[in-house]
Amino acid sequence: MSESLLLLPVRGVVVFLVALLSQIPLLYGLLKISAHQMDRLGPMYPGRFHGIGQPIAEFVKWIQKEDIVPRTADAPVFRLAPLVALLPAFGVFAVIPVAPGLVGAESELALLFVLALSAVGAIAVVMAAYASQSKFTLVGGLRAVGQIIAYELPLVLGAISIAMLAGTLSLTEIVEAQAIPYALWPFPFGAIAFLLFVLSCFAEVLWPPFDMPVAESEIIAGPYTEYSGMRFIFFYMSEFAHVIALSAVGTLLFLGGWRGPILPPVIWFVLKVSAFVVFFIWARFTLPRLREDQLQKFAWKLLIPLGLVNVLGIAVFKVLT
Amino acid sequence: MKAPNRVTDDSAIREVEERQRRRFKLPAFGIFESMKVTLRTMLSKAVTVQYPEERIELPERTRGVIALLEENCTVCMLCSKDCPCWCIYIEGHKVQKPGKRKPVNELDRFAIDYGLCMYCGICVEVCPFDALHWSPYFEYNSYTYEGMIHESDVLQEWQHHVLPPPPLVADADPKAQELQQVAHDKRLDGVWGVIREQDKKDAYRAAETAAAAGLAPPTAGVSSDTLPEEAPASSAVQAPAAPEPATAAEAAAPQAAEPATTPSDTERVSTPAPAAPAADLGDIPRIDPNNLPDGIGPVERGRLKKLAEFQHRGEAPPTDPVDLLAVLKPILDQMRG
Numbered sequence: 001m002s003e004s005l006l007l008l009p010v011r012g013v014v015v016f017l018v019a020l021l022s023q024i025p026l027l028y029g030l031l032k033i034s035a036h037q038m039d040r041l042g043p044m045y046p047g048r049f050h051g052i053g054q055p056i057a058e059f060v061k062w063i064q065k066e067d068i069v070p071r072t073a074d075a076p077v078f079r080l081a082p083l084v085a086l087l088p089a090f091g092v093f094a095v096i097p098v099a100p101g102l103v104g105a106e107s108e109l110a111l112l113f114v115l116a117l118s119a120v121g122a123i124a125v126v127m128a129a130y131a132s133q134s135k136f137t138l139v140g141g142l143r144a145v146g147q148i149i150a151y152e153l154p155l156v157l158g159a160i161s162i163a164m165l166a167g168t169l170s171l172t173e174i175v176e177a178q179a180i181p182y183a184l185w186p187f188p189f190g191a192i193a194f195l196l197f198v199l200s201c202f203a204e205v206l207w208p209p210f211d212m213p214v215a216e217s218e219i220i221a222g223p224y225t226e227y228s229g230m231r232f233i234f235f236y237m238s239e240f241a242h243v244i245a246l247s248a249v250g251t252l253l254f255l256g257g258w259r260g261p262i263l264p265p266v267i268w269f270v271l272k273v274s275a276f277v278v279f280f281i282w283a284r285f286t287l288p289r290l291r292e293d294q295l296q297k298f299a300w301k302l303l304i305p306l307g308l309v310n311v312l313g314i315a316v317f318k319v320l321t
Numbered sequence: 322m323k324a325p326n327r328v329t330d331d332s333a334i335r336e337v338e339e340r341q342r343r344r345f346k347l348p349a350f351g352i353f354e355s356m357k358v359t360l361r362t363m364l365s366k367a368v369t370v371q372y373p374e375e376r377i378e379l380p381e382r383t384r385g386v387i388a389l390l391e392e393n394c395t396v397c398m399l400c401s402k403d404c405p406c407w408c409i410y411i412e413g414h415k416v417q418k419p420g421k422r423k424p425v426n427e428l429d430r431f432a433i434d435y436g437l438c439m440y441c442g443i444c445v446e447v448c449p450f451d452a453l454h455w456s457p458y459f460e461y462n463s464y465t466y467e468g469m470i471h472e473s474d475v476l477q478e479w480q481h482h483v484l485p486p487p488p489l490v491a492d493a494d495p496k497a498q499e500l501q502q503v504a505h506d507k508r509l510d511g512v513w514g515v516i517r518e519q520d521k522k523d524a525y526r527a528a529e530t531a532a533a534a535g536l537a538p539p540t541a542g543v544s545s546d547t548l549p550e551e552a553p554a555s556s557a558v559q560a561p562a563a564p565e566p567a568t569a570a571e572a573a574a575p576q577a578a579e580p581a582t583t584p585s586d587t588e589r590v591s592t593p594a595p596a597a598p599a600a601d602l603g604d605i606p607r608i609d610p611n612n613l614p615d616g617i618g619p620v621e622r623g624r625l626k627k628l629a630e631f632q633h634r635g636e637a638p639p640t641d642p643v644d645l646l647a648v649l650k651p652i653l654d655q656m657r658g
Contacts, residue, residue, distance in 0.1 A: 037359045041369040286359040287352060 012094075015104040019090040023240045026277060027055040033278065034285040065229035070132065073226065077131035082227070082234035085124035088117040089241035096248045097172045099258045099265035110171040111163055114249055115156055118204060118242065122148040125213070125223045128235070132226040140222025143292060144206065144213035150299035151203035151210070157307025158196035161189055162253045164314045171249070175257035185254070186317065192310045194254045196303055201250065203295070205242045207280065209287040210295055247276035381484050381623055385459035387438070387445060388479035389431055393452035396426035400444035400453060408437035409444060410470075433476060435461060436469035454483045484630075605646070606656045608632055614656055624649055 031054055035042030047053025069075050094104035095113050107113060122145055129141020163169050165185055166177035178185075185193070203210040214222035221227075224235050251257060251272040258265030260272075290298070347353065370377050379385075396413035412430040445453045456479040463469050608629040613622055628645050631638040638645040646653075 033363065036363045036367060039362050039365065039368045041367045041371070044371065282359065282363070283356065286355050 011104050015094045016090060019093040019241055019244075020237075022244050023237060024055045025274075026240050026244060027058065028052065029274075029278065030281055031055075033281045037282070037285050059233070062233040063230050065232075067229040067231060068226075070134070070226050072133045074131040074133065077127050078226075079231070081124050081127035081131060082231040082238075084127060085121055085238040086234045086241070088120040088124075089238040089245065092117050092245035092249075093241070095171065096245065097175070097252070097257070098269050100172070102266065103172065106172065107170065109169050111159055111169045111174070111249075111253075114171075114245070115152075115159060118155075118246070119148070119152055121204075121238065121242065122152075124235075124238070128227070129223040132223070134226055136219040136221075136225045137223050140213045140215075140219050140225070144223055146292075147203055147206070147210065147213060147295060150296055151200040151303075154196040154299060154303040154307050155200035155204060157304070157311055158193040158200065159249075159253060161193035161196075161307070161310050161314055164311065164318060165189060171252045171257075175252055175259065178256045178259065189310055189314050189317065190254070192306060194250075196307050196310070197250055197253065199303060200299075201243075201246045201280070202283070203299070204246065205239050207239075207243070207284045209283075209290050211289055212292050212295060215289060243277060243280055244273065247273045247280065250276055379457055381457060381627060382455065383457035383459075384440065384442065384455040385457045385482075386435070386455075386461055386479055387433060387440075387442070387476070388454050388456035388458070388483055389433075389473055389476035390452045390454065390480055391428060391431065391473055391477050393450045394428050394431060395450055395452075396428050397449065399447050399449065403443050403447045405441060405443065406434075406437040406439050408434040410434070428473070431473040431476065432470050434470045436466050454480065456480065456482045458482045484627075605632065605653050608656075614652065617652055621649065621652055625652065 028051075031051070032042045043051025043054035045051060046057045069078055092114050095107050095110040097103035097106070097110075125144040125148070126141055129137045129144070132138075162174060162185065166174040168174060168177070185191075202208075206213050214224065219225070224232060227235065248269075251269065255272045255276070257272075258269040260268035263271075396411060398411055401407075401409040401411045410430060410432040411428070413426050413428050415424040416427045417424045442455065445455055458479045461469075461471060461475075605628070608625055613625055617625070624645055628638050628649060631645075640647075
């Protein structure tokens with residue numbers, strides 16, 4: 001016990017570093033994949049090899065910019081909002097098991113923790129939107145909150161379906177429950193849960209096709225309009241951390257986590273998460289933005305009833321078997 | 322009453338629409354379709370050209386910059402007056418030349434401010450003496466405003482990229498063909514594609530002095546079309562760009578594959594044009610620029626014409642940026658047999 005207490009700061013630092021450094025390949029993949037989808041090359045010069053240093057260059061560029069707080073803004077809340085966005089997103093990394101025993105903090109309620117933390121992002125968006133005292137941020141903030149509330153439900157329903165099938169909320173045990181061949185939950189419950197989870201992930205991180213809150217052609221940058229410099233990039237870092245964290249959770253819930261033949265578990269885990277992230281980027285730069293009312297209708301009239309029916313079906317299935 | 326111009330029988334269109342409507346589509350079919358499209362472009366090679374490192378082959382008559390042919394300029398100021406941007410600077414003075422009745426204009430300065438130029442090409446159109454040409458060159462940037470003003474020495478340099486005028490169509494007016502052939506032949510010698518009146522005069526004078534001194538046989542070093550009197554004669558031949566091989570030097574050039582008939586450097590020393598290296602043209606068939614084979618694309622047509630120029634001059638075609646002979650090989654094979 002005392003040993004684990006001593007190791008706690010070390011674990012914390014490692015988790016933080018993983019959360020921070022995993023953003024570099026994500027940003028690089030974002031730039032490169034989006035470029036190649038448009039038949040461009042993307043960054044080619046920084047870092048000498050195919051623009052590999054571009055993420056660092058972007059970061060340096062952003063920290064050089066002036067940190068502006070509007071005169072009419074509610075300064076303390078305005079300053080706090082980026083941190084409120086960033087810290088929960090990084091916190092999710094603490095409970096994600098990468099391999100058997102390789103986890104920041106082993107928890108029986110890891111899935112609940114992840115879902116709870118990912119909802120905190122909504123509070124940060126509201127803080128940013130209201131504290132900025134601007135029309136664009138207000139509209140963006142309202143949209144963001146409406147969207148996150150609407151899509152939190154299908155996300156939870158999708159995750160809960162898997163928790164019910166596995167009979168546990170611990171991510172490690174959920175992976176253990178996925179028998180070989182990998183990632184095969186009883187049809188159609190697993191497939192429906194996967195669909196719900198993936199679709200709501202897009203909405204949770206405000207990525208296209210569900211990016212109405214930051215629709216740049218209508219409301220500039222939504223809740224982030226008034227931000228600049230380091231605070232602005234904090235929002236983006238939280239978004240990226242969210243993408244990676246949700247991809248990791250999706251991998252654990254649906255793709256069998258670190259399980260896989262031949263290669264060591266960590267490699268399998270990284271490969272699966274990368275595939276998930278690449279899919280996110282691929283869809284992000286392909287699909288056009290939905291309209292606000294279409295988004296709400298899609299969630300309330302289709303995804304949530306589907307999720308409820310799925311959960312009911314799983315309950316019946318569990319009782320019968 | 323029916324509207325007269327309406328298509329009344331649209332059953333075919335209706336049928337297609339009906340078939341498209343009936344075809345089974347998955348829900349959210351468009352999403353999968355679009356994801357497929359982006360996946361295909363993602364995996365295909367990007368079209369970007371990394372410009373300073375990579376270059377594309379531009380069309381040979383690209384309108385890059387405006388180049389000056391100084392010896393054709395008579396300081397008439399038409400280009401300067403017609404320029405909408407006022408970017409052409411001309412200075413000159415009058416000189417009484419011996420043997421001339423009237424004083425002639427001499428050019429002192431010709432400069433184009435490319436910081437102002439809008440590349441309308443009016444100066445090229447308006448020049449009555451063909452002193453201004455579009456050149457495919459385009460890398461003339463500068464870090465300063467002053468550096469964007471390019472003087473006549475630079476403008477003259479860009480003439481090296483200008484091609485001779487294209488041959489006329491085969492059924493053009495005979496008089497026009499003859500005149501065009503004269504102009505064409507004039508441009509073939511000297512620096513690549515440039516009228517070099519001065520070079521021609523120099524060559525004639527050199528041949529005369531050489532003949533007078535008895536150092537060399539009169540026509541040993543100068544090919545027939547560098548002599549002004551003989552140029553129209555060779556143009557009278559029906560096939561353009563294919564004059565009779567009048568001298569040993571010219572006869573040898575297209576068949577340079579046989580080293581025995583290649584003229585030595587000492588024989589060609591009085592030729593003012595840059596001494597063409599013995600060209601290894603191989604056994605390519607004679608290309609008639611007015612009568613190219615059918616069914617080839619515009620790029621290949623341009624390349625064939627370019628090759629015809631080199632063939633005519635007996636020079637080796639360039640291998641950079643593209644190896645002309647290599648890329649044209651299928652067409653040449655087709656022409657051969």
